[in-house]
Structure formats: structure tokens, C-alpha cells
Amino acid sequence: xxxxxxxxxxxxxxxxxxxxxxxxxxxxxxxxxxxxxxxxxxxxxxxxxxxxxxxxxxxxxxxxxxxxxxxxxxxxxxxxxxxxxxxxxxxxxxxxxxxxxxxxxxxxxxxxxxxxxxxxxxxxxxxxxxxxxxxxxxxxxxxxxxxxxxxxxxxxxxxxxxxxxxxxxxxxxxxxxxxxxxxxxxxxxxxxxxxxxxxxxxxxxxxxxxxxxxxxxxxxxxxxxxxxxxxxxxxxxxxxxxxxxxxxxxxxxxxxxxxxxxxxxxxxxxxxxxxxxxxxxxxxxxxxxxxxxxxxxxxxxxxxxxxxxxxxxxxxxxxxxxxxxxxxxxxxxxxxxxxxxxx
Amino acid sequence: xxxxxxxxxxxxxxxxxxxxxxxxxxxxxxxxxxxxxxxxxxxxxxxxxxxxxxxxxxxxxxxxxxxxxxxxxxxxxxxxxxxxxxxxxxxxxxxxxxxxxxxxxxxxxxxxxxxxxxxxxxxxxxxxxxxxxxxxxxxxxxxxxxxxxxxxxxxxxxxxxxxxxxxxxxxxxxxxxxxxxxxxxxxxxxxxxxxxxxxxxxxxxxxxxxxxxxxxxxxxxxxxxxxxxxxxxxxxxxxxxxxxxxxxxxxxxxxxxxxxxxxxxxxxxxxxxxxxxxxxxxxxxxxxxxxxxxxxxxxxxxxxxxxxxxxxxxxxxx
Numbered sequence: 177x178x179x180x181x182x183x184x185x186x187x188x189x190x191x192x193x194x195x196x197x198x199x200x201x202x203x204x205x206x207x208x209x210x211x212x213x214x215x216x217x218x219x220x221x222x223x224x225x226x227x228x229x230x231x232x233x234x235x236x237x238x239x240x241x242x243x244x245x246x247x248x249x250x251x252x253x254x255x256x257x258x259x260x261x262x263x264x265x266x267x268x269x270x271x272x273x274x275x276x277x278x279x280x281x282x283x284x285x286x287x288x289x290x291x292x293x294x295x296x297x298x299x300x301x302x303x304x305x306x307x308x309x310x311x312x313x314x315x316x317x318x319x320x321x322x323x324x325x326x327x328x329x330x331x332x333x334x335x336x337x338x339x340x341x342x343x344x345x346x347x348x349x350x351x352x353x354x355x356x357x358x359x360x361x362x363x364x365x366x367x368x369x370x371x372x373x374x375x376x377x378x379x380x381x382x383x384x385x386x387x388x389x390x391x392x393x394x395x396x397x398x399x400x401x402x403x404x405x406x407x408x409x410x411x412x413x414x415x416x417x418x419x420x421x422x423x424x425x426x427x428x429x430x431x432x433x434x435x436x437x438x439x440x441x442x443x444x445x446x447x448x449x450x451x452x453x454x455x456x457x458x459x460x461x462x463x464x465x466x467x468x469x470x471x472x473x474x475x476x477x478x479x480x481x482x483x484x485x486x487x488x489x490x491x492x493x494x495x496x497x498x499x500x501x502x503x504x505x506x507x508x509x510x511x512x513x514x515x516x517x518x519x
Numbered sequence: 520x521x522x523x524x525x526x527x528x529x530x531x532x533x534x535x536x537x538x539x540x541x542x543x544x545x546x547x548x549x550x551x552x553x554x555x556x557x558x559x560x561x562x563x564x565x566x567x568x569x570x571x572x573x574x575x576x577x578x579x580x581x582x583x584x585x586x587x588x589x590x591x592x593x594x595x596x597x598x599x600x601x602x603x604x605x606x607x608x609x610x611x612x613x614x615x616x617x618x619x620x621x622x623x624x625x626x627x628x629x630x631x632x633x634x635x636x637x638x639x640x641x642x643x644x645x646x647x648x649x650x651x652x653x654x655x656x657x658x659x660x661x662x663x664x665x666x667x668x669x670x671x672x673x674x675x676x677x678x679x680x681x682x683x684x685x686x687x688x689x690x691x692x693x694x695x696x697x698x699x700x701x702x703x704x705x706x707x708x709x710x711x712x713x714x715x716x717x718x719x720x721x722x723x724x725x726x727x728x729x730x731x732x733x734x735x736x737x738x739x740x741x742x743x744x745x746x747x748x749x750x751x752x753x754x755x756x757x758x759x760x761x762x763x764x765x766x767x768x769x770x771x772x773x774x775x776x777x778x779x780x781x782x783x784x785x786x787x788x789x790x791x792x793x794x795x796x797x798x799x800x801x802x803x804x805x806x807x808x809x810x811x812x813x814x815x816x817x818x819x820x821x822x823x824x825x826x827x828x829x830x831x832x833x834x835x836x837x
């Protein structure tokens with residue numbers, strides 16, 4: 177017991193202060209951030225985002241994150257989910273800018289009502305002054321993916337480690353996907369520097385059809401010695417076709433070389449087995465984690481980055497593939513990793 | 520001769536002779552290459568199996584728009600079970616039973632619910648695709664090495680004397696189906712039902728049973744087509760089979776089977792699948808962008824259906 181009156185007063189003031197400070201911090205930490213996404217359960221990349229958001233929640237107890245997504249590529253459904261999310265008055269929203277014209281009025285309204293917004297995965301392509309007033313963009317760059325993978329090929333070829341490209345075939349399964357087109361454009365621009373032609377071939381998403389299309393093309397384009405698969409799951413198809421046609425796709429054979437994208441089990445094991453030269457990661461984990469952290473610090477301290485945060489491409493090849501295999505297994509699990517292997 | 524001219528598949532027979540001659544003269548080196556022959560044969564088998572099933576349904580004045588999604592879901596079930604350590608044989612049986620079940624459901628709703636088959640199977644197209652999204656979670660799935668080396672996987676996806684087993688199986692089943700169509704009571708009932716349903720019913724054709732069989736056969740062939748594809752390329756993805764329903768209908772119609780039912784041949788369907796596959800392969804080989812293929816299918820459909828309609832009118836007046 178404190179018998180002295182001034183000391184009692186001081187203790188009272190201190191305990192009141194501590195209660196007040198505690199209340200302020202507790203209140204400050206009780207945020208709810210929502211990620212509205214087009215990456216649904218039909219897309220394995222969702223695991224990266226949800227896992228990293230879970231890590232964020234563990235690091236910032238009291239902050240709640242929610243992941244809302246569409247399962248199909250429908251802008252209308254996406255907008256409906258976004259509107260629902262805004263109506264719940266969250267403390268912040270992370271959203272991909274699927275269509276800047278359609279999302280502008282909705283996000284402008286949310287921002288003016290005091291909800292901070294971070295764009296992730298897909299940015300508003302317009303210049304900073306004209307684009308939607310989100311805090312920042314966190315995500316990869318599809319064009320850079322193709323460009324950097326192509327530049328890495330040139331670098332290794334110049335060092336004499338792999339054959340010099342003579343003609344590149346881009347195997348694209350979806351002619352309407354702007355992201356895949358941007359990857360192809362990046363590769364084309366990289367190859368332009370060494371005057372190597374690049375052909376984009378729409379192979380379709382069915383294995384039998386893709387095989388048929390690639391075989392027809394490779395049968396008459398004998399100078400193709402690189403295939404760039406803009407989806408990693410088509411790289412085993414490309415390898416099988418090239419192998420059956422006697423084009424020697426194994427890296428050690430110095431025949432045809434396959435390049436692909438993403439840190440999928442197919443891409444990683446392909447690299448490990450010498451069937452694929454390289455792939456990339458667009459830093460999906462960071463795309464789930466960083467928007468939440470940016471929203472947190474913006475809400476708590478009013479801070480935000482002054483430029484966009486480009487999370488990829490990170491090039492993966494023989495030199496770092498083992499660490500990526502470990503990382504991917506930790507995120508999606510050993511079983512799922514094995515099941516997704518199609519080699 | 521008169522009988523030959525009256526054949527519903529006359530147009531596609533002429534079309535195939537024409538493209539064969541054209542490609543032989545234009546690009547002989549590529550056209551007579553074993554790789555090209557094997558490539559065209561393999562995809563003709565995949566599309567042809569789907570189209571044979573579709574022929575049964577179209578012959579009875581119905582349509583099955585769900586075959587692409589059935590192809591997808593059966594394929595994903597087959598590979599999904601294999602990767603969960605279920606034996607290849609059991610995976611195959613389970614996948615084909617699923618196909619059969621889908622065919623039964625389609626038939627049941629069409630017959631009992633009196634709902635047009637276009638609506639029922641359109642619903643199926645979306646429903647099964649949705650199921651693929653949910654169950655696969657978007658992941659690409661492969662099969663364990665042991666399953667790939669299994670005798671059944673080899674039976675569907677292997678080779679015999681450098682010829683793909685899938686292609687041989689397709690030819691065998693096509694022969695069997697042609698025999699069933701022209702030499703059995705069931706085949707006769709199919710034509711009768713497609714030609715004039717009211718008259719067929721009054722003649723004692725078991726309409727419900729024939730319709731059910733046609734829808735079941737259609738789904739089973741779609742499932743088998745997926746298994747032939749995946750035994751050869753053992754990987755699945757959520758898009759597996761997307762758009763295949765329209766390709767299969769195109770092959771059937773280009774092959775001379777009337778969408779109004781009652782007239783068509785299995786040979787026409789086989790040639791329809793071959794025609795579409797061969798033209799695409801050569802278009803790519805000759806440097807045309809593959810996207811042009813879609814436009815080509817549209818033009819081929821218009822031309823063939825117009826010719827078939829004109830021929831049918833002429834024959835009626837003759």
C-alpha cells in the first residue's frame with residue numbers, strides 16, 4: 177500500500193496514463209484490412225497471398241486481414257465484391273486495378289471517404305498524376321518478366337554457357353491475356369537487341385491441341401532454338417514435343433532451350449533436371465504481405481512509399497533453384513508440390 | 520453412283536480429297552513427314568472421339584454443349600485419383616462412371632424435365648467447369664511415374680509400330696460405332712427418332728431409352744477422349760477441354776450430319792475431325808497465325824452447311 181498522499185496521487189496518475197496509452201495503442205492496432213482479389217481458389221497463386229497475409233497477422237496481433245476474391249475472370253463480379261468490401265468500412269483496401277476506367281469512380285469514392293487503398297498485382301497504367309489516387313502499387317511487371325528473362329538468356333549465351341538464340345518461339349495459351357502478351361513483348365524487345373526474331377504462337381490450353389500446334393510450327397521453323405512458355409505448365413508439353421521431334425531440349429545437349437515463368441513446381445523441377453533454363457518469381461509473397469504493412473503504417477503513422485514497389489521478376493536458374501524449391505514447398509506443402517509436378 | 524452422290528458425307532469426302540491433293544502439291548515435304556502424320560492422327564483421334572459421341576446426340580435432333588467441360592472434369596478426376604495413389608484401373612473406372620452419370624443426368628433432365636438439350640447441357644458446361652475450378656483450386660496436377668508406366672496408361676497413351684495407341688483405339692471405336700449405327704436396331708432407332716420423332720414413337724421406338732443411350736454415349740466418348748489425351752500428356756489444368764464442345768460440333772456438322780437430325784455418318788464425322796485438324800496443322804506449318812484457324816472453322820462451317828443444305832434440297836426435288 178502507498179501511504180504517502182503525493183505518491184498515491186502520482187501512482188494514480190501513472191496508472192491512468194498507462195491505461196490511456198494502452199487504450200490508444202490497443203485502439204490503434206485494431207485495424208481491419210481487406211484484400212479484394214481476382215486471384216481466386218481456381219488459381220494456385222492465392223496460397224502465396226493468403227499465407228503471407230497470415231504471417232502479417234501473426235506479426236501484428238490485433239490487426240485483422242480478410243481475403244475476398246472472385247473465382248472467375250469477371251470484372252462485373254469483381255466490382256460487386258469490391259463494393260461489398262467498401263460498404264463494410266474497412267481500415268484499408270488492397271486491390272488489383274483490373275480496369276482503371278471501371279474502378280476509378282469506386283476507388284475515388286472509397287479514398288475520399290477516408291479508406292486508404294494500395295494497388296497490388298496489377299497497376300493503373302496511367303502516369304502518377306492521372307492514375308487512381310492509391311497510396312502505392314505493390315506487384316510485378318509482366319513486361320519486365322519477359323525482358324529480364326530474355327536479357328538473362330543473352331547474358332548466358334554471350335558467356336558461352338548456352339547456345340546463342342537464332343529464333344525464339346513464344347508459346348502462349350491465351351491470346352486475350354494482356355499479361356501474357358506483355359511477357360511476350362518483353363522477350364521480343366530483349367531479342368531485338370541481338371536481332372533475333374520472336375514468333376508468338378497461340379497453342380491453346382488443351383495438351384493435345386497444344387502439342388499439335390507446336391509440332392506443326394516447329395516442323396517448318398527449323399531455326400527455332402528457344403521456346404519461351406509464358407505459362408509454366410506448358411513447359412513439359414514443349415519439352416516433350418521437342419524431344420519427340422529430336423530437337424534435343426535437354427540443356428546439356430545444347431539443342432533447343434526452354435525458358436518459362438513463375439516459381440511453380442514444374443518450372444523449378446524443370447530447372448533442377450536441366451530441362452528448363454530459367455523461370456522467374458514476381459514476388460507473390462510480398463504482394464500479399466507488403467500492401468497490408470503499407471496500409472498499417474499509413475493508418476498508424478500516416479506514412480506511405482513515395483514510389484511503386486516492384487516485387488519482381490526475380491530470376492531463378494540452376495544457381496538458386498534449391499532455395500526456391502524449399503521456399504515453395506513451405507508455402508504450398510510437400511504433397512501439393514508433388515501433385516502439381518507434371519514432368 | 521446415285522447412292523454415292525446421295526451420301527450426307529459427300530461434301531467432306533470431296534473436301535478431304537481436295538486438301539490432300541492441295542497439301543501434297545503445295546507442301547509435300549511437310550505433308551508426307553511422319554511427324555506431321557502422327558501429329559494430325561493424334562489430334563484427330565482426340566477430337567474424333569468427342570465428335571463421334573456428339574454425332575449420336577445430333578442424329579436424334581439434340582445437342583450436347585457440355586462435352587468440353589465433361590472432357591475436363593473426367594480428365595481431372597482421372598489424374599486426381601491417380602495422384603492420390605488410387606490404381607490406374609480404378610481411376611479409369613471411376614472417371615468413366617462419372618462420365619456415364621453426367622450423361623444420365625443430361626438425359627434425365629431433357630426427358631423428364633422436358634427442357635431443351637441446349638439449355639440442359641449449357642448449364643452442364645458451366646456447372647462442371649465451376650466444379651473444376653473449385654476442386655482443382657487452380658492447380659496443375661500431374662501423375663506419379665508409376666501410374667504413367669502402368670499398362671493401362673500405356674494402352675491409351677503409348678505406341679504400337681510408331682502409331683499412337685489413341686489413334687488405333689479411335690479407328691477401332693469408329694468402326695464399331697459405324698457398325699452399330701448401320702447394322703443394328705439401335706442405329707435404326709437413332710435415325711428414325713432424328714428423322715421424325717412422332718412417327719418413330721408411333722412405330723414403337725423406345726424414345727426415352729434411345730435418348731438416354733445417346734446422351735450417355737456422348738459423355739462416355741468425351742471422357743474417353745480426355746483419358747486418351749492425358750495418358751499421352753499427363754497433366755491437367757482448369758482450362759482442360761475449354762472450347763472443345765464447339766470444335767466437336769463443328770467436326771460433326773462439317774462431316775455432313777444435319778443439326779436437324781436423322782441424317783449423318785460416322786465416316787463423315789471422322790473426316791470432319793481430320794479435315795479441321797489437318798488444315799490447322801498445315802496453316803501453322805505454312806506460317807499463318809494459329810488464331811486464323813478459328814476464322815477458318817467458321818468459314819468451313821458456313822460453306823459446308825450451305826452446300827449440304829443445297830444438296831439436300833436438290834435431292835428432294837430430283
